[in-house]
Amino acid sequence: METFVLAGGCFWCLDAVYRTLEGVDDVVSGYTGGTVPNPSYELVCTGTTGHAEAVEVRFDPAVIPADIILDVFFTLHDPRQLNRQGNDIGTQYRSAMFYQGEEQKVLFEAALVRAGELWDGGIVTTLEPLGEFYRAEDYHQDFFAKNPGQGYCMAVALPKVSKVRKAYASYIKAA
Template identity: 80%
Template sequence: METFVLAGGCFWCLDAVYRDLDGVADVVSGYTGGAVPDPSYELVCTGSTGHAEAVAVTFDPDVIPREVILDVFFTLHDPRQLNRQGADVGTQYRSAMFYTDDEQKVLFEAAAARAADMWDGTVVTQIAPLGEYFAAEEYHQDFFAKNPNQGYCLAVAVPKVNKVRKSYAEYIKAA
């Protein structure tokens, strides 16, 4: 098993998409990249902690290739938007990849280069070493499945989930 820590806007969307993929064993929404120990959602939302909303995606690379996990990341959010995704604005919504070793750093850099070809514009995704990762509050875990009719989920998460399901159909878990 391997874990990638990725930030691309609100963690609810990333969580929803990655839970759909075959070979993904766990997704933990959380916060990283900041300076405040054990921050709360409310504090991170102020933008004052330096943390990004992120997901720790644990997967089996023998079932789903590392490159697919990373290409999905660049499919489900717009890596050209600095410190935002759509109406979600602030450094907590930045596009970022947090690596644990040199091998991950190289994989992340290659994925960002592929994304530059995928998107018409400059990719602003931050690639940085992973510091401490703090799991988000329990109500954020698997939020989309628990709240499928919530307004944000319907307006923002559903289109992203559908886009990934269509683009990566061969990796979607059987129902």
């Protein structure tokens, strides 16, 4: 198994998308990239901790290649938006890839190059060394599946899930 830590706006969307993919064993929503130990959601939302809402994606590269995990990341959010995704604004919603070691950094750099070929305009996604990852509160875990009728899920997460399902149909888990 391999684990990537990625941030691209609200973690609910990333969580919802990655859970649909074959070979993804687990997705954990959490906070990383900041300076405050064990922050709460409320504190992260103030934008003062330096943390990003992120997901820890654990997957089997023999089932789904690492490049696909990373290309999905650049499909499900707009990497040209600095410190925001849509109406979610603040550094906690930044686009970032948190690498664990030189090998991941090289994979992430290659994914940035591929993304640059797909998106017009400058990509603002940062590459940051992974520090401490703090698991978000339980109610944030698998939020989309637990709250499918919630307004944000319907308006923001569902279109992202649908977009990835269409673009990566061969990697979607059977129902």
